[in-house]
Amino acid sequence: MNLIKGQIIDSVEAEELKANMSTWINQTLIREPIDPHDVARACGEMAKMLNEEFAEAFMEGQFLSESFVRSYIKEAKDMLSEERLKERIRTELGGQAFQRVERTDNDGGCVYEQVLPLGVLLHVAAGNMDVLPAYSVLEGLLTGNINILKMPSDGSELSVRILHALTEQIPEIKEYIYVFDYTSQDVEILKFLADLSDGVVVWGGDEAVKAFRTYARPDTRLIEWGHKLSFAYVTKEGMNKEGLRGIAENICLTNQLLCSSCQEIMIDAEGMDELDQFCRDFLPVLEAARRKYPISGGHAIAGRNAISGKHTAKGSHTIARSHTIAGNHAIAEKNAIADTTGTENVPLQAQVTLRMYSERLHSIFTEKKVYQGEGCSITACPDRLPEACVQFGNCLAKAVPADELFTTLRPYKGKLQTVALLCGEGEREHLTNILLRAGAVRVTDGFNMSASYAGLPHDGVYSLQRYTKIVSVRKKATDQPGC
Amino acid sequence: MKACRRLFSGKQIYDLSQTEDFFLEAIKETLFFHLENCADYRIILEHFRFSVQDIKGIEDISKIPMLPTLFLKSHSLFSMPYEKLFIKATTSGTSGQPVKMGLDFSSGITALPMVLRTFRYHKLLSAQPVNYIILGYEPTKRNQMGAVKTAFGATLLSPALHREYALKDNGTEYELDMEGVIQYARKCERSSFPLRLIGFPHYLYLLMQEMKERGICVQLHKNSKVLLGGGWKQFSAEAAPREVLYQLAEEVLGIREENCKEFFAAVEHPVLYCACKNHHYHIPIYSRVLIRDSKDLKPVQNGTPGLLNLITPVGRGMPYLSIMTDDIAVMHDSRECGCGIASDWFEILGRCSMEDIKTCAAASARYL
Numbered sequence: 001m002n003l004i005k006g007q008i009i010d011s012v013e014a015e016e017l018k019a020n021m022s023t024w025i026n027q028t029l030i031r032e033p034i035d036p037h038d039v040a041r042a043c044g045e046m047a048k049m050l051n052e053e054f055a056e057a058f059m060e061g062q063f064l065s066e067s068f069v070r071s072y073i074k075e076a077k078d079m080l081s082e083e084r085l086k087e088r089i090r091t092e093l094g095g096q097a098f099q100r101v102e103r104t105d106n107d108g109g110c111v112y113e114q115v116l117p118l119g120v121l122l123h124v125a126a127g128n129m130d131v132l133p134a135y136s137v138l139e140g141l142l143t144g145n146i147n148i149l150k151m152p153s154d155g156s157e158l159s160v161r162i163l164h165a166l167t168e169q170i171p172e173i174k175e176y177i178y179v180f181d182y183t184s185q186d187v188e189i190l191k192f193l194a195d196l197s198d199g200v201v202v203w204g205g206d207e208a209v210k211a212f213r214t215y216a217r218p219d220t221r222l223i224e225w226g227h228k229l230s231f232a233y234v235t236k237e238g239m240n241k242e243g244l245r246g247i248a249e250n251i252c253l254t255n256q257l258l259c260s261s262c263q264e265i266m267i268d269a270e271g272m273d274e275l276d277q278f279c280r281d282f283l284p285v286l287e288a289a290r291r292k293y294p295i296s297g298g299h300a301i302a303g304r305n306a307i308s309g310k311h312t313a314k315g316s317h318t319i320a321r322s323h324t325i326a327g328n329h330a331i332a333e334k335n336a337i338a339d340t341t342g343t344e345n346v347p348l349q350a351q352v353t354l355r356m357y358s359e360r361l362h363s364i365f366t367e368k369k370v371y372q373g374e375g376c377s378i379t380a381c382p383d384r385l386p387e388a389c390v391q392f393g394n395c396l397a398k399a400v401p402a403d404e405l406f407t408t409l410r411p412y413k414g415k416l417q418t419v420a421l422l423c424g425e426g427e428r429e430h431l432t433n434i435l436l437r438a439g440a441v442r443v444t445d446g447f448n449m450s451a452s453y454a455g456l457p458h459d460g461v462y463s464l465q466r467y468t469k470i471v472s473v474r475k476k477a478t479d480q481p482g483c
Numbered sequence: 484m485k486a487c488r489r490l491f492s493g494k495q496i497y498d499l500s501q502t503e504d505f506f507l508e509a510i511k512e513t514l515f516f517h518l519e520n521c522a523d524y525r526i527i528l529e530h531f532r533f534s535v536q537d538i539k540g541i542e543d544i545s546k547i548p549m550l551p552t553l554f555l556k557s558h559s560l561f562s563m564p565y566e567k568l569f570i571k572a573t574t575s576g577t578s579g580q581p582v583k584m585g586l587d588f589s590s591g592i593t594a595l596p597m598v599l600r601t602f603r604y605h606k607l608l609s610a611q612p613v614n615y616i617i618l619g620y621e622p623t624k625r626n627q628m629g630a631v632k633t634a635f636g637a638t639l640l641s642p643a644l645h646r647e648y649a650l651k652d653n654g655t656e657y658e659l660d661m662e663g664v665i666q667y668a669r670k671c672e673r674s675s676f677p678l679r680l681i682g683f684p685h686y687l688y689l690l691m692q693e694m695k696e697r698g699i700c701v702q703l704h705k706n707s708k709v710l711l712g713g714g715w716k717q718f719s720a721e722a723a724p725r726e727v728l729y730q731l732a733e734e735v736l737g738i739r740e741e742n743c744k745e746f747f748a749a750v751e752h753p754v755l756y757c758a759c760k761n762h763h764y765h766i767p768i769y770s771r772v773l774i775r776d777s778k779d780l781k782p783v784q785n786g787t788p789g790l791l792n793l794i795t796p797v798g799r800g801m802p803y804l805s806i807m808t809d810d811i812a813v814m815h816d817s818r819e820c821g822c823g824i825a826s827d828w829f830e831i832l833g834r835c836s837m838e839d840i841k842t843c844a845a846a847s848a849r850y851l
Contacts, residue, residue: 346788347811350777351835354790354809357780358554364530365523365558375778 001151001160001181006167006174008160011181018192021178025120025146025196028175033117033144036089036098042169043138044082046162067293068253068450075452084454085142091455092462098144102475110475115468117144118221119198124150124190124212125159126204133179134159136201138166141176143467148193149179184211191215199223199467223466225459228259228417229386230449233431234278235268235402237424244282246446247420248289252376253450255295256391260418260442260450263388265378266408268423269399272367272382279371279378279397287373290393295349295375352392359390384408386416402427406434413439417459420446484589486512487796491593493768496600497824502768503541509796510544510804511535517802520562524802544794545773545782547805552751556582560802563587568800584750587800594753594797597769602640605744605757611706612642614671616664618682618690619713620657621648644676649686659686661693668694668701668736677706680736683713688723691731702737709738712746714831725762747831751803752793763820763828770795772829774814775807788813788832809835 100112125133140147199221367382376393416439441460486508568585747756773792
């Protein structure tokens with residue numbers, strides 16, 4: 001599915017594209033850029049329309065718990081309101097964003113500085129969440145850029161439909177959005193699109209980032225939103241029920257799928273004995289959180305391993321892309337979302353069980369110990385490395401003494417993101433400093449690890465700043481007096 | 484290996500009750516062998532507090548600790564040196580490195596009657612020479628994939644006049660030569676020998692669609708057959724319903740549904756499952772199949788979906804008596820089929836692969 005000048009089209013011939021893209025983009029670029037405040041207004045109108053139907057479409061193919069998704073949608077409605085978006089422009093780009101700000105240069109001549117759009121952004125979106133591509137383009141529009149979006153190969157149509165709806169809200173942005181569904185194999189086209197761009201925005205894992213570092217020219221700005229690791233650090237003084245509950249709830253609410261989700265709990269301790277004790281104490285807390293936020297129903301297997309309802313023997317069960325399996329019942333007629341007390345998702349549960357059973361077998365040959373709970377687990381590991389876990393409520397626990405925390409974390413500096421810090425108040429400043437210096441960009445508690453607030457920086461930067469440039473212009477010729 | 488040989492030489496390949504005692508004896512016999520020859524397997528059984536004495540009746544085979552293929556991809560177990568294995572093959576590992584697998588000579592001999600009797604039962608054994616189209620990879624020295632060996636092995640059951648491969652080795656990589664295969668199929672229309680198309684359903688589907696689009700239809704020899712195996716794998720999203728495949732086979736190749744057969748196999752489990760005339764995989768005397776609950780891995784009743792657990796006593800090279808694949812399946816009562824085979828049958832519903840989970844958490848390399 002492609003979107004060009006406000007029209008959704010099935011496919012775009014590469015040759016046609018190459019012939020016309022430069023002309024289209026140049027024609028738009030030499031005109032006055034779109035006003036970001038108009039974009040904020042249009043977006044705010046659309047945010048009001050985030051409803052039940054949208055929530056259902058969004059949840060398809062996700063494995064986040066329903067509770068999380070509903071609170072996420074609520075948060076999104078607020079964050080995408082006109083007021084909040086304008087506030088974001090002010091916070092990230094300054095109160096005089098896009099206006100000329102006068103200064104004097106060395107000769108006493110008048111110059112003005114101005115925040116301007118970078119120009120053209122190429123967005124490359126991995127298939128994390130189906131609205132992520134649209135969100136990325138929105139940030140590009142808020143900064144006045146022309147946006148070319150390469151959709152993920154297994155992405156849903158949701159983002160394209162959202163962007164199409166936006167072009168209907170403000171027709172002027174039709175020439176500011178191009179969406180293509182070329183695959184990652186179409187390297188020549190991707191290089192061509194990167195060549196047209198002032199900035200390339202990459203959302204994805206290391207492979208995607210590495211690839212686009214080679215496609216983009218050395219003089220093209222790269223804005224990389226890679227995969228991240230988040231974890232908790234708990235000291236003896238910080239070991240309290242409420243704090244641990246926060247970590248446990250983050251694990252179960254997000255199923256550990258987000259870059260801000262807690263993958264691992266590091267405790268300030270020396271050896272396996274203390275670690276084992278911690279695991280025994282934490283397991284009931286984790287189980288309670290799992291009862292509160294059961295493993296997601298969501299939908300059955302998404303993507304290429306889906307089996308459609310078509311080719312199953314009569315009377316037997318099927319797993320369909322947009323259906324759930326419900327005990328011995330036949331396929332649901334329409335997209336069903338398993339609720340928190342409802343039917344289990346067999347393939348998802350089976351995946352998690354299979355992986356945890358394998359972990360159990362691996363642990364026989366290592367010093368790891370799996371503490372298996374109801375729908376969750378903690379694995380005590382003898383090493384100290386930060387790493388992602390099996391996910392879906394199965395976290396890792398490691399003993400890392402506070403005086404070794406910095407050296408343990410530092411090799412992972414580019415990957416660290418959010419840390420839930422549970423400690424005494426006397427230790428907080430010192431430990432926070434260690435975590436931030438090692439590379440983390442957010443220190444909070446367990447409850448807030450994956451919660452956003454208006455103006456929250458993204459991976460340590462204000463993203464709108466990355467999509468703009470600040471120019472300096474001398475207002476008059478040297479021999480002309482005044483400003 | 485006496486009990487195992489006795490089991491595998493059974494004449495009624497779907498009469499499970501007749502051979503149940505042999506099966507139990509064979510399982511115990513193989514368990515003892517592996518306990519003695521594979522230290523890691525012994526450690527695993529000790530961890531689960533399982534001993535061979537726990538096997539008293541057929542229901543006790545569920546107590547044998549299972550080995551998921553997921554685990555085996557990063558932790559192979561051998562009861563004899565790999566070099567001594569008779570048939571060696573590889574399967575894809577988690578880190579992209581191929582994982583070694585194999586069958587010892589003795590077990591190969593034991594399993595031979597299974598292959599012959601299964602093919603004979605399903606009318607696939609024939610002295611008449613046939614031509615073959617293999618919808619898979621051309622065997623080369625550098626390709627040790629199990630699927631390649633299986634496909635080639637299948638061509639030994641009727642004398643092969645010629646083998647035409649869809650994926651040909653051009654020296655550096657494999658190339659899909661659909662045109663070559665189409666031309667060969669057209670050539671076979673004039674042959675007085677049957678043609679057998681063997682391989683992956685995805686390539687068969689591509690072939691037939693291409694032929695249909697180009698208006699190429701052939702009427703092959705009446706004994707021609709389609710033998711499919713391996714599932715759709717990474718092409719699951721494009722999987723066509725069985726009825727569509729068979730309809731196309733008749734339309735484009737002149738091969739009717741009763742001459743189309745499907746096979747289920749797992750590289751780690753050396754038992755052949757050939758679908759009956761209603762396209763169902765009945766359990767043969769050589770194995771037992773359990774479906775395990777997706778939460779607690781306990782065996783479930785027929786009709787409930789879960790993880791597939793395959794159990795067989797054959798195979799001395801690796802202690803893979805009881806393995807769990809990543810297939811989701813369900814077991815049905817034999818009477819739900821109606822083909823006349825007395826044993827229950829299993830149906831594959833899908834796979835549970837972690838690649839489909841969308842996440843922005845930096846993944847552990849182990850699971851990529």
